[in-house]
Amino acid sequence: MALKLSLKPDEKLVINGAVIANADRRATLIVHNKASILREKDILQEEQVDTPAKRIYFPIMLMYMDNAPTPKYYDEFVVRMTEFMHAISTPEAVENCVGISRDVMDRNYYRALMNCKKLIAFENARLAPSSE
Template sequence: MSTLRITLRAGERIFVNGAVMRVDRKTHLEFMNDVTFLLESHVMQAADANTPLRQLYFVVQLMLIDPAGAAEARAVFERTYPALLAAFAGVEIRSGLQDVADLVGRERNFEALKRLRTIIPLEDDILAGESAGLPPVEAPARVPIAVGAR
């Protein structure tokens, strides 16, 4: 049996098996058996899930943070994943999404989140127009459709 030791700073939160804990001073935790946890720095707030891959990250995160709602979150993942895979043409993102689906299928959600964190910057580049040297996407100028009589 291996022991996992984590150090938390004062005020830091950790999500363990669906429970949220906050420490009041620097402390060390030792997990003596298998546990599902997320450090606060890896938790995405709903307001920050503002791109397709971030939304997928949020769904997988829910499987970890809320074990009681994990089946519902998995159903959302299964509906969302195929559309995302079809929406991206880049090999790196598609490969990453396939890895994520494989990990979620094997209930390795923590590793799936780690993999998603590696491809989210690629999505950011696409959204910023940095992929393939494309200019940033801008709203087209408004052109009047009709001119009124005078």
């Protein structure tokens, strides 16, 4: 089944490592085969990796975009996930971490990334200043 992507003006995406930028109008792309695709909003630059959950997301993103098994990225993921899981006790967050780990082991990196976004949201909620 083909993947249909609607791009906003000036939106960027990465397809199998190639950065593609849309021009000044909306555009639609149809991808007919399996490819590693990330929209601009799902891409973290190294300087944006400033929280524990983002330190988990980043190596998963690199594994997804690399397409070849890279022990360096996997090892970084394992270290960061282990640190994170030692620091949390919320059952829902622990369950999410287990699911992300399972997805990474199964090389289902895109699903792991999308679930890691939930982990980032969980972290943001915990780190947000209380309104007292």
